[in-house]
Amino acid sequence: MSGILRPGAAVEMAHGGGGMATTRLIREIFARHFANPILDQGHDAARLNLPHGRIVMSTDAHVISPLEFPGGDIGSLAVHGTINDVAMGGAVPVALSAAFIIEEGLPLETLDHIAASMGAAARKASVPIATGDTKVVERGAADGLFITTTGIGLIPEGIEIAPERIAPGMAILLSGTLGDHGVAILSQRQGLAFGTTIESDSAALHRMVGDMLAAAPSIACLRDPTRGGLSATLNELAEAAGVSMTLKEAAIPVRPEVAGACELLGLDPIHIANEGKLVCICPPEQAEAVLNIMRAHPEGRDAAQIGAVGAHAAPGTPGLLRMETLIGGMRVVDWLAGEQLPRIC
Amino acid sequence: MKYVSEFRDPALAQSLATAIAREADPARSYAFMEFCGGHTHAIFRYGVQDLVPSNVRFVHGPGCPVCVLPMRRLDDALELAERHGVILATYGDMMRVPGSGRRSMLTARSAGADIRMVYSPLDALALARDNPDRQVVFMGIGFETTTPATGMAILTARAQGLANFSVFCNHVLTPPAMAHVLAAPGVALDGFLGPSHVSTVIGAGAYRPLVAHYGRPLVIAGFEPLDVLQSVLMLIRQVNEGRQEVENQYSRVVTEAGNTKAQGVIEEVFALRETFEWRGLGSVPDSARAIRPELADFDAEARFAISEKQSREVKSCECPAILRGVKQPKDCKLFGKACTPETPMGACMVSSEGSCAAYYTYRRVETMAEMEAAE
Numbered sequence A: 001m002s003g004i005l006r007p008g009a010a011v012e013m014a015h016g017g018g019g020m021a022t023t024r025l026i027r028e029i030f031a032r033h034f035a036n037p038i039l040d041q042g043h044d045a046a047r048l049n050l051p052h053g054r055i056v057m058s059t060d061a062h063v064i065s066p067l068e069f070p071g072g073d074i075g076s077l078a079v080h081g082t083i084n085d086v087a088m089g090g091a092v093p094v095a096l097s098a099a100f101i102i103e104e105g106l107p108l109e110t111l112d113h114i115a116a117s118m119g120a121a122a123r124k125a126s127v128p129i130a131t132g133d134t135k136v137v138e139r140g141a142a143d144g145l146f147i148t149t150t151g152i153g154l155i156p157e158g159i160e161i162a163p164e165r166i167a168p169g170m171a172i173l174l175s176g177t178l179g180d181h182g183v184a185i186l187s188q189r190q191g192l193a194f195g196t197t198i199e200s201d202s203a204a205l206h207r208m209v210g211d212m213l214a215a216a217p218s219i220a221c222l223r224d225p226t227r228g229g230l231s232a233t234l235n236e237l238a239e240a241a242g243v244s245m246t247l248k249e250a251a252i253p254v255r256p257e258v259a260g261a262c263e264l265l266g267l268d269p270i271h272i273a274n275e276g277k278l279v280c281i282c283p284p285e286q287a288e289a290v291l292n293i294m295r296a297h298p299e300g301r302d303a304a305q306i307g308a309v310g311a312h313a314a315p316g317t318p319g320l321l322r323m324e325t326l327i328g329g330m331r332v333v334d335w336l337a338g339e340q341l342p343r344i345c
Numbered sequence B: 001m002k003y004v005s006e007f008r009d010p011a012l013a014q015s016l017a018t019a020i021a022r023e024a025d026p027a028r029s030y031a032f033m034e035f036c037g038g039h040t041h042a043i044f045r046y047g048v049q050d051l052v053p054s055n056v057r058f059v060h061g062p063g064c065p066v067c068v069l070p071m072r073r074l075d076d077a078l079e080l081a082e083r084h085g086v087i088l089a090t091y092g093d094m095m096r097v098p099g100s101g102r103r104s105m106l107t108a109r110s111a112g113a114d115i116r117m118v119y120s121p122l123d124a125l126a127l128a129r130d131n132p133d134r135q136v137v138f139m140g141i142g143f144e145t146t147t148p149a150t151g152m153a154i155l156t157a158r159a160q161g162l163a164n165f166s167v168f169c170n171h172v173l174t175p176p177a178m179a180h181v182l183a184a185p186g187v188a189l190d191g192f193l194g195p196s197h198v199s200t201v202i203g204a205g206a207y208r209p210l211v212a213h214y215g216r217p218l219v220i221a222g223f224e225p226l227d228v229l230q231s232v233l234m235l236i237r238q239v240n241e242g243r244q245e246v247e248n249q250y251s252r253v254v255t256e257a258g259n260t261k262a263q264g265v266i267e268e269v270f271a272l273r274e275t276f277e278w279r280g281l282g283s284v285p286d287s288a289r290a291i292r293p294e295l296a297d298f299d300a301e302a303r304f305a306i307s308e309k310q311s312r313e314v315k316s317c318e319c320p321a322i323l324r325g326v327k328q329p330k331d332c333k334l335f336g337k338a339c340t341p342e343t344p345m346g347a348c349m350v351s352s353e354g355s356c357a358a359y360y361t362y363r364r365v366e367t368m369a370e371m372e373a374a375e
């Protein structure tokens, strides 16, 4: 093939110049891998026919390093991350946009891999990448590749996902093991090789969410515990809803390899980022049914009830997250102070 | 799937808790100091105090290397990076510790100083090799656990003829600090939970003179919550039976003699300082290491002229008293208000092994409520 993908070829400033090189880059890499009827119309702005109703819109910038990691890459992550953000609003994702900031010198082969994986993730999720943009910046002005994706989705009738609806007595469910993504990334980083085979959990959760909401429309809240991990997600929700929450450490699923790696690094899985997990808060009488639906999906195989919502916090005080520890003591579960682990999403 | 190791088994924890409740004499109280910050962290992380009766009290000791480093030494390290233009290589937990004027390595770095976070002194050696035209100084800090690795780095640097590598040595010793705590007025201790990792290096035997001299029991304890509970039970039994012995709960790792190879490296590379300043404890004789004169080429204090300076602690920070075990974080007016892990005023709030950070992270609500009640 006389295409741009010659061995050893890299992205050059000309690929972002808007001329022939740009057109070829888009045609031979992005359009080829993302092909779908909306994108193929070739307009600057994608046209979508949507029914009337409530629309959610969400955007997420991805700057992860390394670009490729066990269980995924920045491309699949950018698709899954935004689909999940839309799904956590209770919506059915309709389309994505993708913007690429590419550092001069990125091997075209790497870009091609990532675009292929991105296209595959979008096809598997049945959510088209409807429009996009590409910019090339000088060496040093970015680190390889940054991708921003935006997604829109439609909220079905009768669904109302909002932290304010969290009420005392509700069950707190988690769709699977904690910490897989963050530890998979850390294990790739130089100087932190501990020879594990932990893979990122990066996955699109919208189908599982669709089934959960169809069976239990009274689910109060959904969130994906990404940056800051489960502790940040639940602290946020407890604060927004003005309630206390109590977790049972023994009920929280963590892979032994992840637990071991965390121990070595002095980290707590509860603070580590996930990219394919969700927290669901629902009325207690529906917990079992929702768990069964989650467990029927591969992404929810290890779903478990990990705690319950307690009383309303006293007026003027923030909600509080506590945990019964493995040995039966109680403690506060705090936000992580100080720096987050850098660039894991 | 779940991570419940045998050292965290809830049923075993309950049976130990029951034994402690049965054997602890309600007519008296027990105050045990866990010397090591790692134990402090485990006690809070697992809520161990909820499993023991209220007359059994943990007193948190000075075994947090970052916490006991006097501000002056941190200021000296900042000077090395800023005035002498070296690459300063340091463990990550030093980065946020506030020095004089609330400046930290992190603020110095954003102001242009070349400060790099490393995971081991070997990373610092690699920095020296990769930057032959720069001086690289490794900030050596910690108890007997980290001292051998620093020593190995110095021996490697000598073997490889690395002329641009040196160590700013702040390594300290555990037994002299314990003796200092016991000799100081104001702390009534009934016994020590001895450190886990330090003891693997120095061995159980290292504590015998101390225990004989001061007549307080010491149980070397592992890091897991069940280790801590079992060690508490062993201490209670010693107290009840009037024994004062060194016992080794952590015998799956710690031996009587310790790691003689590691001790050999320490002896080869380091001498004892006559005295060393500890934050909280003041000057403690024979409590710290210095690099031997014959290895002065690798001693940052010999290589660079570090200026005399007056370092000033934040006035109302109670770290010094907390590190001696005579006060608790709730006795500090700044706790949870001006001083939080995000805006630390003292070292005890920075390190995850510090008492203030442990109280803030795991028992904030209770502690703040006690503070309010006391006002």
Ligand code: SF4
Pocket: B316, B317, B318, B319, B322, B329, B332, B333, B334, B335, B336, B339, B340, B344, B345, B346, B347, B348, B349, B350, B356
């Ligand atoms: S709360 Fe902060 S200021 Fe107070 S003693 Fe602890 S570290 Fe020092």
